[in-house]
Amino acid sequence: MGILWVVVGVVGLVILMIVGMYNSLVQMRVSFQNAWSQIDVQLKRRHDLIPNLVETAKGYMTHERGTLESVTKARQMAVDASSIKDKLAAENALTSTLRSLMAVAENYPNLKADQTMLRLQEELTTTENKISFSRQFYNDEVGRYNTAIQTFPSNLVAAQFAFKAAEFFQLDDIAQRNVPQVKF
């Protein structure tokens, strides 16, 4: 009789643990998805800023049609990208074209002094910073989630209910915070 109770108790405890682990995994998944949507908001904001930036720069940079067009093209690619993998690639490309645009803009003192341009640059800087901060936060969350689904005992629960490892948001050059040099 006593043994039966012990078995029932142990089974009950195990079930409770599984439920708890399952719930915390779901919670972590929701929170990194939420963090991704935060990045998305900032990326969209960057997409909205670029046409204005290109338009303002056009007035001064008469000899740089190629650079401006590549920025516009990269932006379009980033807007059209749907899967996370495509998005990462497109956004990375956009970041590097923006960086080269800013490098070229250094040669145009009149452009650098333009009020609209200065405001746009400030907006772009803050958006880039927000992207990088929300990326940090997203990666923290993904790291937590990935650790949980790979460590014992929660990996058993994860495998049973098909929790898949999530992808980090990595940029090409990880060593530095990836902001185009818009300060001068």
Added chain:
Amino acid sequence: MPYSFIEIEQSKSRSIYWSLAFLGALYIVGAIFIVGVVKYFFFYSSSDSFLYGRPVVFQLLDASTLLWTIGGAVLMSAAHWATSTYALIDRTLQYMSGRIADPADDVERVFCNVVEEAAVATGGKYRIEPYIIPIAALNAFALQDFQGRSVIGVTEGLLKRLNREQLESVVAHEAGHIASGDCLETTVTSVVFKSFDTICDISRRMLFYGNISGSQRSSSRKSGSGGQFAILLLIVFLISLLLKLIGNLGALFVSRQREYRADALAVRLTRNPLALAEALHIIDQRWKGSGMPGEAMDAIFILNPRQNAVDDHEDLFANLFSTHPPIKSRIGILLDMAHAKAEDLNKALVKAQQRFTSLHQEPETAVQTKEFKDIPGMSTPLPVPVPVPVPVMLGVPEMPSKKDLCPRCREALTMEKYEGVEIMKCSLCQGALVKEMNVLHIVGTKEVHFSERIVDMARITREQVRVMKSNPFDSIYDQKSIVCPSCLDAEQRMTRRFINSKYPVEVDKCKLCARVWFDRDELELLQCLYEKDQSAIAKK
């Protein structure tokens, strides 16, 4: 070091209840003492003989009186707690005359953006409001209440003197306080124990000046009932002075370690320890806001605004009663993080200075080109917050080897004619050494043009009188600073202070040779202030 902001969030400490318990204990002890004394003086005659050999006060209270007293004290401390924490953010900001930053203004827009970035970095969990204190001092603070409302505030002086990276790191430091939860502790502790300070202040003013505002008006009309009133006030004053001293014990609940932690979090966020080191150094070299209304809440600020703080010491007393760690060790840790030495910080500051110079010269040359003039709305460049180059003294040899070297960057000073008198100027940091008798001459000469930033700083310096508890001149300082480049006396250094009580412009004065060292901006600011005054008089 916690791994992420989620973990910081989880490891929040709750020493707030300790300060609540302390407040309760304070009231209970106080109440027992007062009731005991009152009973002893008014209800017992000297013939009562059972008092011998026991502590008088405790013997005087029987069980039921004791119970009533303690009950009353607990109720009172609860009431104190409730009133001082009610709408604490709004009231604190009002106390310091804070206003919300205006995104329409270009400089304040940068501040708004930086605060938003910090909010994003903490996962969008906190909505942080950007506030500005209209004084020319340099400081920053964070506030949080029980409802989770958070505020990051900076002074106007800070906003005008730091560049974007430095501002980012300062805001990240404050965001670190908010995310790690110690902001709530310090806010509540400061607000609760600040009440004693306020009572003390008000009663002193009423006692000495006859009204709350502290201005000297004759109060001869109510002289009839004045005597008793004054005695009452004197008692209130003495009691509150005692309470204020006890209230300073609130600092016991504020660990100075949390500043190191917030610095570390700021670096985690911005990945830029050098910018934070620069910012801390610039703030440390300047007027940090002593004499402003929020001074009593020193724990909420990034650097202690008080003049007589014990922060620079490492002993046990300092550990217990100071709210901030020594600035040198904070900067030292940050430099270690950046694998940098003090000279690197010097270089970084000089670089920032050069960037500043190029920024301010280029638009001027551009104005002369033709096409530039044709575009409407282009003539005035955006007022960008710019760095003040105050190179760090940590790495530089303390004692200059020869005369006439810049006390900040050790460059040779060059003789220059300025407004008709000779001054010694540093070409690198734009500082200037002026004979005190020549200052008046320079200031008196009419200047045509001041940059927008100088005019703005002059406006703030003018308007801060409204905000300050007293004239900053009274509350500030004769702090030993740099070695005078002219007389090279290491013992008798120059002193950092305001130039006079009317124009609160910070300078370094040498008492031996009567020379004044102006850092960049300071001389222009003084000229601008004086000129504004003259033109105001002329209008009348």
